[in-house]
Amino acid sequence: MAAMENEITTSPRRWLVHATACIRRVPSVLACAALMCLAYAQAHAACMGTTVTSPFLPATVSISKTTGIGQVISSATITVTVTCDDTGLRHPSTNGWALNYTPQTPLVATSISQQTFATAMPGLGYRMYMPDGNLIAPTSYGTNGGDNFGANCMGAASGGVPCTMPLGTSTQTFRFRLDLVRTSTVLTSGTFSDSLMRFGYQDSWTGGSGPGPWTAQFGEQMTSPVTFRFIPPSCNLSAGTANQVITLPKISASSLPTIGSTAGATRFGLTLENCVTQSIVTMNISGDATAVGSVLRNNGSAQGVGLQMLNGGPAGTPLPLNADVGMGNVGAAMTMAIPLGVRYYRVGPVTPGTVDSVATVNFNYN
Structure with missing residues (x-):
């Protein structure tokens, strides 16, 4: 023998x-x-399995300056259903198989977390939660840093931990959560649909001192397309404050006794709405300026008079023309009211007549 x-x-x-x-x-x-x-x-134990991934939601993600680094921007659930039998297991109550997850590419931690891993799309990472709610972490022994999950046994218990599977042929379902995360401001727009994970098992303790050679894959996690759309900082000028004609009161020449005298201050304003929160607003009033940088040249018949723009209302401070002026950040209400004023300003010898000037207001957002 x-x-x-x-x-x-x-x-x-x-x-x-x-x-x-x-x-x-x-x-x-x-x-x-x-x-x-x-x-x-x-003989060896056998497992069969399926991997089903729910659609990532939301499927269209708006990225703006308020989308935080480390913020979860889309999520999906992975359902892995496994059916195994205990055929050929030497000690089925303590040994069975090693269910495993395997990243499609090696796990590479991002700067924001050791458990947030890079994808092929710059600025986009992912996190995966195990069925017990814990985040996955790279291992030194698993392919691409993957690991096992579930109790590797059939029957009563293994080391005091209840077995995942009863003896005989049985089925168990495992659910994982996959989050997509913005990891840097580089992520603005594009579409992501890469598979990130696959699932399978390795038959273990089939007669040797370690896991046996029989392996099988249950399938890949499939990523439904997620489209990222960048929303630039912006606002709309409300219809009620656009294209205004400001009428100042009539005054006499004596109201402007000297060069630099002012009179007839009149209130008006602009309102920005539908803004992206935290947009930084800059205003620029352009027009034909006199030697005094805040005074518009008169196109009417009066001589020695111009119109001066004011920031903050009739009692406000002169606004420089053709220059950027910071107006602050848009708040949570996503609107911004900008009080302004305009007044007569003497620039030389005054003669009677009309005063007429045109200014254009431009806004920039960051």
Whole structure:
């Protein structure tokens, strides 16, 4: 029988032929034992599984300056359903198989977290939560940093931990959560649909001192397309404050006794609405300026008079023309009221007539 044992190791199929011949020469008890040994050496536990990924929601993500670094911007659920049997397990109550997840590419931590991993899209990372709610972390032994999940046994318990699967043939469902995360301001627009993870099992403790060679994949996590749309900082000028004609009161020449005198200050204003929160607003009033940088040149018949723009209302401060003036940040209400004023300003010898000037207001947002 020693020669026969050597052939068991090197060529199981040839050994089966020799064993049949051996049955005719040795007692049936020994022959049965040899056949049982052969069956045990070839048997192993089997698992089948499916991997289903829900659509990522939201499917269209608006990215603005208020979208934080580290903010979860879309999520999906991965459902892995596994059916296993305990055929051939030497100690089914303590040994079974190793269910595993395997990243499609090596896990590379981002700057915001050791458990937020980079994708192929710049500025986009992901996190995956195990069925027990814990975040995955890279391992040194798993392919691409992957790891096992679930109790690797069938039956009562393994090390005091209840087995995932009862003895016999049984089915279990595992749910994972996958979050997409903005990891830097580089992420603005584009579409992401890469598969990030696959799931499977490795048969374990099938007669040796460690996991056996039988492996199978249940399938890949599939990413439904997620489209990122950049919303630039912006506002709309309300219809009620656009294209205004400001009428100042009539005054006499004596109301402007000296150069630099002012009179007839009149209130008006502009309102920005539908703004992106935290947009930084800059205003620029352009027009034909006099030597005094805040005074518009008169296109009417009066001489020596211009119109001066004011920031903050009739009692406000002069606004420089053709220059950017910061107006602050848009608040949570996503609107901004800008009180302004305009008044007569003497620039030279005054003669009676009309005063008429035009200014254009431009807004920039950051």
